[in-house]
Amino acid sequence: MITDEHFPALQGMFPSWITTCSAAGEPNTSVISQIWYVDENHVALSNQFFNKTKRNIAENPFAYASIINPSTLGMFNLELEFHHTEAEGDLFDEMEMKLEAIASMSGMSGIFRLLGADVYKLTSIKTFR
Secondary structure: OOOOOOOHHHOOOOOEEEEEEOOOEEEEEEEEEOOOEEOEEEEEEOOOOOOHHHHHHHHOOOEEEEOOOOOOEEEEEEEEEEEEEEOOOHHHHHHEEEEEEHHHHHHOOOOOOOOOOEEEEEEEEEEOO
Protein backbone atom coordinates (compact mmCIF):
# COMPACT_ATOMS: atom_id res chain seq x y z
CA MET A 1 0.00 0.00 0.00
CA ILE A 2 2.73 2.50 0.88
CA THR A 3 4.61 3.53 -2.25
CA ASP A 4 7.38 5.98 -3.15
CA GLU A 5 4.67 8.64 -3.52
CA HIS A 6 3.99 8.47 0.24
CA PHE A 7 7.56 8.52 1.61
CA PRO A 8 8.03 12.31 1.72
CA ALA A 9 4.92 12.57 3.90
CA LEU A 10 6.45 10.08 6.36
CA GLN A 11 9.56 12.16 7.08
CA GLY A 12 8.11 14.20 9.97
CA MET A 13 8.46 17.61 8.30
CA PHE A 14 4.86 18.45 9.24
CA PRO A 15 3.04 17.13 12.30
CA SER A 16 0.44 14.45 11.64
CA TRP A 17 -2.89 13.76 13.28
CA ILE A 18 -4.46 10.61 14.63
CA THR A 19 -8.15 10.26 15.39
CA THR A 20 -9.50 7.46 17.55
CA CYS A 21 -12.90 6.68 19.00
CA SER A 22 -13.85 5.10 22.31
CA ALA A 23 -16.22 2.14 22.49
CA ALA A 24 -18.92 4.63 23.53
CA GLY A 25 -18.33 6.64 20.35
CA GLU A 26 -16.39 9.58 21.82
CA PRO A 27 -13.78 10.78 19.30
CA ASN A 28 -10.31 12.09 20.13
CA THR A 29 -7.80 13.72 17.78
CA SER A 30 -4.14 14.20 18.73
CA VAL A 31 -1.19 15.79 16.97
CA ILE A 32 1.76 13.42 16.66
CA SER A 33 5.40 14.08 15.86
CA GLN A 34 5.93 11.24 13.46
CA ILE A 35 4.40 8.41 11.54
CA TRP A 36 7.20 5.99 10.71
CA TYR A 37 7.39 3.59 7.76
CA VAL A 38 7.75 -0.01 8.97
CA ASP A 39 6.92 -1.86 5.76
CA GLU A 40 4.47 -1.42 2.88
CA ASN A 41 1.55 -2.48 5.11
CA HIS A 42 2.54 -1.10 8.54
CA VAL A 43 3.43 2.22 10.13
CA ALA A 44 4.51 3.13 13.65
CA LEU A 45 3.32 6.17 15.55
CA SER A 46 5.41 7.88 18.18
CA ASN A 47 3.63 7.41 21.48
CA GLN A 48 4.58 10.37 23.65
CA PHE A 49 1.48 11.81 25.29
CA PHE A 50 -1.26 9.45 24.13
CA ASN A 51 -3.32 8.91 27.31
CA LYS A 52 -6.76 9.31 25.70
CA THR A 53 -5.60 7.80 22.41
CA LYS A 54 -4.24 4.70 24.19
CA ARG A 55 -7.48 4.29 26.15
CA ASN A 56 -9.51 4.54 22.95
CA ILE A 57 -7.28 2.05 21.11
CA ALA A 58 -7.63 -0.41 24.01
CA GLU A 59 -11.43 -0.22 23.53
CA ASN A 60 -11.47 0.09 19.73
CA PRO A 61 -8.31 -0.77 17.72
CA PHE A 62 -9.17 1.34 14.67
CA ALA A 63 -7.72 4.78 13.95
CA TYR A 64 -7.54 7.36 11.22
CA ALA A 65 -4.40 9.41 10.52
CA SER A 66 -3.38 12.16 8.11
CA ILE A 67 0.07 12.88 6.67
CA ILE A 68 1.27 15.76 4.46
CA ASN A 69 3.87 15.73 1.68
CA PRO A 70 6.10 18.77 2.40
CA SER A 71 7.01 19.21 -1.29
CA THR A 72 3.52 19.22 -2.77
CA LEU A 73 1.37 19.83 0.34
CA GLY A 74 -0.63 16.82 -0.78
CA MET A 75 -2.42 15.05 2.06
CA PHE A 76 -2.95 11.33 2.52
CA ASN A 77 -5.51 9.76 4.82
CA LEU A 78 -4.59 6.46 6.46
CA GLU A 79 -7.03 3.99 7.95
CA LEU A 80 -5.23 1.97 10.60
CA GLU A 81 -5.71 -0.97 12.94
CA PHE A 82 -3.56 -1.20 16.07
CA HIS A 83 -1.19 -4.19 16.05
CA HIS A 84 1.30 -3.86 18.96
CA THR A 85 3.66 -1.53 20.86
CA GLU A 86 7.45 -1.78 20.88
CA ALA A 87 9.30 -0.21 23.82
CA GLU A 88 12.77 -1.39 22.82
CA GLY A 89 14.68 -2.65 19.80
CA ASP A 90 15.71 -1.21 16.45
CA LEU A 91 12.38 0.40 15.53
CA PHE A 92 12.06 2.07 18.94
CA ASP A 93 15.70 3.27 18.86
CA GLU A 94 15.37 4.75 15.35
CA MET A 95 12.14 6.54 16.24
CA GLU A 96 13.64 7.84 19.49
CA MET A 97 16.64 9.33 17.62
CA LYS A 98 14.36 10.99 15.05
CA LEU A 99 12.13 12.37 17.81
CA GLU A 100 15.13 13.89 19.57
CA ALA A 101 16.23 15.47 16.27
CA ILE A 102 12.75 16.97 15.83
CA ALA A 103 12.81 18.21 19.43
CA SER A 104 16.25 19.80 19.12
CA MET A 105 15.25 21.63 15.91
CA SER A 106 12.23 23.09 17.69
CA GLY A 107 14.14 24.07 20.85
CA MET A 108 12.47 21.33 22.92
CA SER A 109 15.40 18.94 23.36
CA GLY A 110 14.98 16.72 26.39
CA ILE A 111 11.25 17.45 26.69
CA PHE A 112 9.88 14.88 24.26
CA ARG A 113 10.15 11.32 25.53
CA LEU A 114 9.21 8.33 23.42
CA LEU A 115 7.11 5.90 25.47
CA GLY A 116 6.63 3.41 22.68
CA ALA A 117 6.45 2.80 18.96
CA ASP A 118 2.81 1.92 18.34
CA VAL A 119 2.67 -0.30 15.25
CA TYR A 120 -0.49 -0.18 13.14
CA LYS A 121 -1.59 -2.22 10.15
CA LEU A 122 -2.54 0.02 7.23
CA THR A 123 -6.00 -0.97 5.97
CA SER A 124 -6.23 1.81 3.35
CA ILE A 125 -4.43 4.92 2.17
CA LYS A 126 -6.18 7.57 0.11
CA THR A 127 -5.16 10.86 -1.40
CA PHE A 128 -7.11 13.77 0.05
CA ARG A 129 -7.95 16.38 -2.54
